[in-house]
Amino acid sequence: MRLGSGAFAASCVAIEVIGVAIFIRGFFPAPVRSSARPEHGVETPAPEPVAGASSNWTKLPSPLFSKVVIMLIDALRDDFVFGSKGVKYMPYTTYLVEKGASHSFVAEAKPPTVTMPRIKALMTGSLPGFVDVIRNLNSPVLLEDNVIRQAKAAGKRMIFYGDETWLKLFPKHFVEYDGTTSFFVSDYIEVDNNVTRHLDKVLKRGDWDMLILHYLGLDHIGHISGPNSPLIGHKLSEMDSILMKIHTSLLSKERENLSPSLLVLCGDHGMSETGSHGASSTEEVSTPLILISSAFERKPGDIRHPKHVQQTDLAATLAIGLGLPIPKDSVGRLLFPVIEGKPMREQLRFLHLNTLQLSKLLQENVPSYEKDPGFEQFKMAERLHRNWVKLHLEENHSDILLGLGTKVLRQYLGALKTLSLSLSTQVAHYDIYSMAVGTVMVLEVLTLFLLSTPHVLCRKAELDVPLLSPVFSLLFYLIFLVLSAIHVLVCTSSESSCYLCSLPWLAAGGVMVLVSALLCAVLSALIRMVIDGTLLKKSATYPSSGWSEVDVLLLLGTVGHVLSLGASSFVEEEHQTWYFLVNTLCLALSQETCRSYFVGDNCEPQHRFHVEQGCEDILACTLKDSTSCNTPKPDRTSKGVSLSQAQESCKWWTVLASPWLVLICCRLLRSLNQTGVQGAHRPDLSHWLTSSDHKVQLSGLAALSLAVIFMLVQKGCSLVSKAALALGLLGVFCYRAAIGIVLFPWQPDNKGISNGSALSRACFCYALICSVPVATYLVLVTSLRYHLFIWSVFSPKLLYEGMRLLITAALCAVFTATDQTRHTRAQVETDTWS
Numbered sequence: 001m002r003l004g005s006g007a008f009a010a011s012c013v014a015i016e017v018i019g020v021a022i023f024i025r026g027f028f029p030a031p032v033r034s035s036a037r038p039e040h041g042v043e044t045p046a047p048e049p050v051a052g053a054s055s056n057w058t059k060l061p062s063p064l065f066s067k068v069v070i071m072l073i074d075a076l077r078d079d080f081v082f083g084s085k086g087v088k089y090m091p092y093t094t095y096l097v098e099k100g101a102s103h104s105f106v107a108e109a110k111p112p113t114v115t116m117p118r119i120k121a122l123m124t125g126s127l128p129g130f131v132d133v134i135r136n137l138n139s140p141v142l143l144e145d146n147v148i149r150q151a152k153a154a155g156k157r158m159i160f161y162g163d164e165t166w167l168k169l170f171p172k173h174f175v176e177y178d179g180t181t182s183f184f185v186s187d188y189i190e191v192d193n194n195v196t197r198h199l200d201k202v203l204k205r206g207d208w209d210m211l212i213l214h215y216l217g218l219d220h221i222g223h224i225s226g227p228n229s230p231l232i233g234h235k236l237s238e239m240d241s242i243l244m245k246i247h248t249s250l251l252s253k254e255r256e257n258l259s260p261s262l263l264v265l266c267g268d269h270g271m272s273e274t275g276s277h278g279a280s281s282t283e284e285v286s287t288p289l290i291l292i293s294s295a296f297e298r299k300p301g302d303i304r305h306p307k308h309v310q311q312t313d314l315a316a317t318l319a320i321g322l323g324l325p326i327p328k329d330s331v332g333r334l335l336f337p338v339i340e341g342k343p344m345r346e347q348l349r350f351l352h353l354n355t356l357q358l359s360k361l362l363q364e365n366v367p368s369y370e371k372d373p374g375f376e377q378f379k380m381a382e383r384l385h386r387n388w389v390k391l392h393l394e395e396n397h398s399d400i401l402l403g404l405g406t407k408v409l410r411q412y413l414g415a416l417k418t419l420s421l422s423l424s425t426q427v428a429h430y431d432i433y434s435m436a437v438g439t440v441m442v443l444e445v446l447t448l449f450l451l452s453t454p455h456v457l458c459r460k461a462e463l464d465v466p467l468l469s470p471v472f473s474l475l476f477y478l479i480f481l482v483l484s485a486i487h488v489l490v491c492t493s494s495e496s497s498c499y500l501c502s503l504p505w506l507a508a509g510g511v512m513v514l515v516s517a518l519l520c521a522v523l524s525a526l527i528r529m530v531i532d533g534t535l536l537k538k539s540a541t542y543p544s545s546g547w548s549e550v551d552v553l554l555l556l557g558t559v560g561h562v563l564s565l566g567a568s569s570f571v572e573e574e575h576q577t578w579y580f581l582v583n584t585l586c587l588a589l590s591q592e593t594c595r596s597y598f599v600g601d602n603c604e605p606q607h608r609f610h611v612e613q614g615c616e617d618i619l620a621c622t623l624k625d626s627t628s629c630n631t632p633k634p635d636r637t638s639k640g641v642s643l644s645q646a647q648e649s650c651k652w653w654t655v656l657a658s659p660w661l662v663l664i665c666c667r668l669l670r671s672l673n674q675t676g677v678q679g680a681h682r683p684d685l686s687h688w689l690t691s692s693d694h695k696v697q698l699s700g701l702a703a704l705s706l707a708v709i710f711m712l713v714q715k716g717c718s719l720v721s722k723a724a725l726a727l728g729l730l731g732v733f734c735y736r737a738a739i740g741i742v743l744f745p746w747q748p749d750n751k752g753i754s755n756g757s758a759l760s761r762a763c764f765c766y767a768l769i770c771s772v773p774v775a776t777y778l779v780l781v782t783s784l785r786y787h788l789f790i791w792s793v794f795s796p797k798l799l800y801e802g803m804r805l806l807i808t809a810a811l812c813a814v815f816t817a818t819d820q821t822r823h824t825r826a827q828v829e830t831d832t833w834s
Helices: 005-027 078-082 084-089 091-098 115-124 147-153 165-169 190-196 199-204 217-225 230-257 313-321 344-365 373-393 399-426 432-458 474-491 505-532 549-564 568-572 574-598 618-623 626-630 643-672 685-690 692-713 719-739 759-783 790-833
Strands: 002-004 068-073 102-108 158-163 176-180 210-215 262-266 286-292 307-310 462-464
Touching (some): 002 005, 005 432, 005 505, 005 759, 068 230, 078 084, 078 091, 078 286, 084 091, 084 230, 091 102, 091 230, 091 286, 115 147, 115 165, 115 313, 147 313, 158 165, 158 190, 165 210, 176 190, 190 217, 199 230, 230 262, 262 313, 313 344, 344 373, 344 399, 373 399, 432 505, 549 574, 549 759, 568 574, 568 790, 574 643, 643 685, 692 719, 759 790
Parallel strands (some): 068 210, 102 307, 158 176, 158 210
Antiparallel strands (some): 002 462, 102 286, 262 286
């Protein structure tokens, strides 16, 4: 089967995309979910465990609090409240933490530490997947069971002010709301004032059950100037005064209705030392969680240090506090200090509801749930609970009842801890089978690429793909049977939960056929190369097939880049690697160009490139267009300088200057915007231009850039089009000037691609270069899947590589189709003239 090198590269990359997709599906763990769909009404709770008697506790307990206010401060770090900044700038909050009626916790937020997944975790009690980072830009409706949905079903009246992400997640749930956008990062004043301006009238009213406030100003300050900015202190003082206003208002209302309220102060995520968030550093995952209520009585001398809990624990606590069912997908556990002051029977009832919900979730997501220690503890606690209820209903108030109740309490708390941990670790369960199949597919394609490289670069841009004959061989069927047997064995194992096993047998069989065919093609190509002797000796027909210095540099650079992907620091600072490689390659190209142009094989001056007749260097071919490649050799004996020679000389000087122009552009781009974890705080050209002291330079550059755009685009346009273009660019300038932002212009490259005996080869080489790091990275990610930074560093890089491979496949397909169309058109013209 004969294919052009471009078509072959496009086909191989398309198969790699399938392999990477299968790998990603197995690598990113499936979330822990309940199979029961959320009901529209209030659910019937499980009854209290009984033994030999009937209990009258078959309904949900009464709410612990009449009203709940959630004050969520975006990017509120734990040390902003419990550290020196809290003592200095939040005195009222510090008083409540140290001496007031409150319980304080340090809640750990799991990565990714961005707003939308964290809101999901707070309200559902579940652990959102990594894909929620992408959804964070366009938050969809939350379909999982959550506290907000349960509250609405119970007839609770809820009011919300703040980040509009809540309104996208919970549409039509709030009786009153006002959303603020989070994308105007430079605004940290009005974005909070738009929330606070509603407080006075809302706190005076009593027609609501839950009030949610989401303040964005602190997060915006962090993005602008970091956690050590003087603005942080002012914002914390502002938040402290708001919390004092809310708390005093709730206390005054409690004196009227004699029912306690709950005020929750929390953060969705923390803030790194550079002011950002999204990763898994201690500063980003540690958030304060303070529960304030008059129900939490504190005796003199009662010192309560902040305990470490999970952010997902808030959902179960809020549900119990409001008298609602715990969300079905919650992996969190009830914060016991909230119910510690209640009678023993109520405490056991609350803990039983939470433990029963976690045990059901475990049964639906873990095949071997009966062997889980948490499930065994739950069964033991439930049996003891039955005996306690029996004694309690018999009105036995002896010390035996108290001792048994304490034992049941400890058993429930232990079961809660173990079950929550088991479900949380289930989220980090990898589908090794799918990951292995995807990796094998990518490695097979990479091997086929490498075996085909000599044929592509040293012959015509076509090659024989050994696919049809292996498919009909005995080896193919043997491999297919072996892979099918492995698939059946994996899918029928008792603890299997693989993605490939959930596919229809026809789809899974197609994957097995593809893997078998690729393996047979690789073996066939390898055998053919051994027979031809291409692996043992060089063909004398192609004397220029040796490795040049640029080839060696490309190989070493590719290998070095691939090896660097195994370290999280190099992944975070990958741009530094590319800076070094691009600069080194440009210098090597400049040296190669100068040597080829000025010095010949005999060390004598030359005025053109020396082109071998055999295997041409692919990089040199791509540097020249079709005219220069096909120009006849000039007569050295002629003394006059023709026009064609002058044009050719001009082209050579363009080629000579290109590497240096690329170097200059790279240096300018590097100074334009500093990035990375280590260098984001360094001064750069963009900050210099956007500073208030350089608005004149910024305005001049913007005007010049728009003028250049007009000069480049207006060619060939009618007078009306030119006028419309000028007005449009003027409007752009006016708009950017009005909001203080300048959009740096871009110039589309409309130059057609020339020299197609090089386009197919370039497509092949580009696909090969992209395939090497992808294949290696799949192996690295598999081996580093339990690394500390797997979700914050390596996972985003995996998504980037997958998207890069998809774009590579699309580019190869487009270039191949373009080349084929041009080739067909040229053939038709040739036939017409003949």
